[in-house]
Amino acid sequence: MADILQRPTGTNDILPENGAWRTHVIQLFEDHARRYGYQKVDVPIFERTDLFARGVGKGTDITEKEMYSFQDRGGEELSLRPEFTAGIVRCYLQNGLHGGPQPVLFYAVGPLFRYERPQAGRYRQHTQLDVEVLGDGDPSVDVEVIQFAWALFERMGLEGLSLHLNSTGCPACRPAYVDALRDYYEKRTTEICEDCQRRLETNPLRLLDCKKEGCQGTVSEAPRITEHLCTGCDGHFDRVRRGLEAISIQPVLNSRLVRGLDYYTRTVFEIWAPGIGAQSAVAGGGRYDGLCELLGGPPRHGMGFGCGLERLVLTLQEQEEVTVSSSCPQVYVAPLGEAASEEAAILCAELRREGISARRTFTPRGLKAQMKAADRTGAKVTILMGEEELTTGKLTVRFMDRAQQKQVPRTQIVDLLKEQV
Numbered sequence: 206m207a208d209i210l211q212r213p214t215g216t217n218d219i220l221p222e223n224g225a226w227r228t229h230v231i232q233l234f235e236d237h238a239r240r241y242g243y244q245k246v247d248v249p250i251f252e253r254t255d256l257f258a259r260g261v262g263k264g265t266d267i268t269e270k271e272m273y274s275f276q277d278r279g280g281e282e283l284s285l286r287p288e289f290t291a292g293i294v295r296c297y298l299q300n301g302l303h304g305g306p307q308p309v310l311f312y313a314v315g316p317l318f319r320y321e322r323p324q325a326g327r328y329r330q331h332t333q334l335d336v337e338v339l340g341d342g343d344p345s346v347d348v349e350v351i352q353f354a355w356a357l358f359e360r361m362g363l364e365g366l367s368l369h370l371n372s373t374g375c376p377a378c379r380p381a382y383v384d385a386l387r388d389y390y391e392k393r394t395t396e397i398c399e400d401c402q403r404r405l406e407t408n409p410l411r412l413l414d415c416k417k418e419g420c421q422g423t424v425s426e427a428p429r430i431t432e433h434l435c436t437g438c439d440g441h442f443d444r445v446r447r448g449l450e451a452i453s454i455q456p457v458l459n460s461r462l463v464r465g466l467d468y469y470t471r472t473v474f475e476i477w478a479p480g481i482g483a484q485s486a487v488a489g490g491g492r493y494d495g496l497c498e499l500l501g502g503p504p505r506h507g508m509g510f511g512c513g514l515e516r517l518v519l520t521l522q523e524q525e526e527v528t529v530s531s532s533c534p535q536v537y538v539a540p541l542g543e544a545a546s547e548e549a550a551i552l553c554a555e556l557r558r559e560g561i562s563a564r565r566t567f568t569p570r571g572l573k574a575q576m577k578a579a580d581r582t583g584a585k586v587t588i589l590m591g592e593e594e595l596t597t598g599k600l601t602v603r604f605m606d607r608a609q610q611k612q613v614p615r616t617q618i619v620d621l622l623k624e625q626v
Contacts, residue, residue: 215320215329217515221532226518227332229529230361231314234334237357238312241349243336246311248292254282259499260291260468269407271319285318289335289511290468290493291500297339298502307340307505314514325481326516335511342494342506344441347472348448350508354476354488355454362527363487363520368449369475370456371430372442373410373463376470376495378435383409385428396423413461429460441471468493472508480520487520488512533583534564535626539575541591548590555619561626580605585626588618 212218219227235245254274261267273285286292293311296302302309313335320329336353338346351368358366374382386409394402397412397420404411413424434442449456456474464473473491490510497505521527536556540549549565556563564582566575572589579587589601589610600618603610604625613621 213329215323217328217330223518225532226522226529227514228532230514230517230521231334233361234314234357235312237353237360238336241310241353243310243312246293246296246313247315248289248296248313249286250316251283251285252292252295254284256291256295256500257284257287260294260496261288267319271321273318273320287317287319289313289315289317289333290337290496290507290509293335293337294339294493294496294500294502294507297505298497298500303340303497303503303505308346309339311337311339313337326513326519328515332514333511334514334517335509336490337507337509339497339507340505341508342492344444344472345448346506346508347441347445347492348452350490350510351449351474351476352452352454354490354510354512358476358478358487361517361521362524363478364524364526365479367477368454368456369459369462369477369486370446370449371459371462371473372434372438372471373469373473373491374430374434374438374471378433378438379430382428382430382433385433386410386412389427390423393423396420408467410463413463424461427461430463431458431460438471445472464489464491468496468499470494474510476512478520478524480523481516487517532562534562535585536561536563536622537579537582537584537587538563538565539572539579539587539589540566540569541572541575541589543569545590545592545595548595552588552590552618556622559619559623561619561622586622 238245254272257267257272267287272287275283277283293313297309315332316330317333318330321327323329336350338350355366355368373379387405390397390401390405390409390412394405397405398415398417400417401412401415401420413427415424431442446456462473462475463469469491471492471494475486475489477485478487479485488510491508493507493509496507497503538549538553540546546569553563553565564584566578570578576587585605587603587605589603594600598615599612600615601610602613602618602621
């Protein structure tokens with residue numbers, strides 16, 4: 206029998222010290238998104254399984270091995286979302302947003318679920334920051350989405366950023382490339398792993414994304430998709446490259462970059478940052494111009510990216526370029542006695558109304574114990590109130606960072622703390 210006090214494999218408890226980092230990153234992301242004119246959207250944590258099977262692709266690792274799928278009591282096949290884009294496109298179509306002014310700019314924050322091997326920053330339940338632009342196919346959209354991600358990470362303080370860029374072509378030119386790739390690999394089946402042998406039959410593009418050491422030599426000599434692009438895709442890719450260079454972002458052209466989802470067309474990208482080992486990508490995305498039609502809607506363009514919050518926080522912590530303090534009360538109120546306890550509750554309520562975070566002792570305790578408790582909270586100021594303070598109408602205010610204290614009239618305490626903290 207499993208130990209019920211052990212969290213499920215691939216999940217993580219968010220303790221206060223890490224929660225402060227997560228809050229910091231999410232607040233920066235949401236402020237950044239609003240600066241770019243994006244609006245927040247929330248979609249269900251679970252959708253019909255067929256939405257992901259059709260959108261993400263039946264031959265992908267996600268749909269074949271990683272989705273958390275179940276049948277509800279009504280017999281409907283549902284899955285916890287493994288990614289955001291399919292659900293957001295479903296929302297865009299179902300709510301008629303494709304018929305209004307275009308493009309539509311969305312951002313989202315929330316949990317995703319994939320049954321994959323846990324590793325640093327990768328959990329079976331993880332939180333993703335997501336950006337989508339729907340309804341415009343111009344290469345300048347690709348440039349702006351990439352710029353959004355690049356500027357976000359610079360703003361967060363990440364160092365050593367690099368942009369990896371590729372094109373996966375379109376339905377007109379990709380089949381010829383897939384045939385060339387399949388021909389190349391069929392002559393080398395003994396050189397590749399079992400997963401790649403399966404991908405050769407189901408999803409040849411994913412062969413380029415294999416990370417296993419034994420497959421690297423075969424991958425490095427594989428045909429390049431950029432040599433098989435049609436005129437339209439080649440021109441689009443050229444405009445994206447030139448657009449990025451014009452805003453001083455120099456991409457690394459990575460012919461192996463394909464991403465793990467079938468809906469991608471043309472531009473795909475990842476942003477890498479050193480910090481937590483070989484898996485250095487902190488964001489990835491691309492264009493998905495056929496997804497609306499694939500899900501049963503009219504033709505509409507799409508472009509977006511996602512980044513895992515956990516990997517982002519780990520990278521920031523490893524680089525040590527940014528520090529974030531866990532939230533703590535600004536003021537700790539330490540009452541001595543029952544009458545003082547009632548007054549402490551009144552004072553805390555006043556402070557909170559004025560925007561000052563305050564915490565107090567609930568169960569009566571001695572002065573020494575309360576001072577230790579105040580110190581553990583990290584409060585900047587401790588207010589002591591006992592019989593003497595209640596009698597004189599003056600409270601003892603102790604400034605914790607400089608070990609100084611003074612007597613302050615009760616009527617002036619709120620104004621003093623508004624000024625001091």
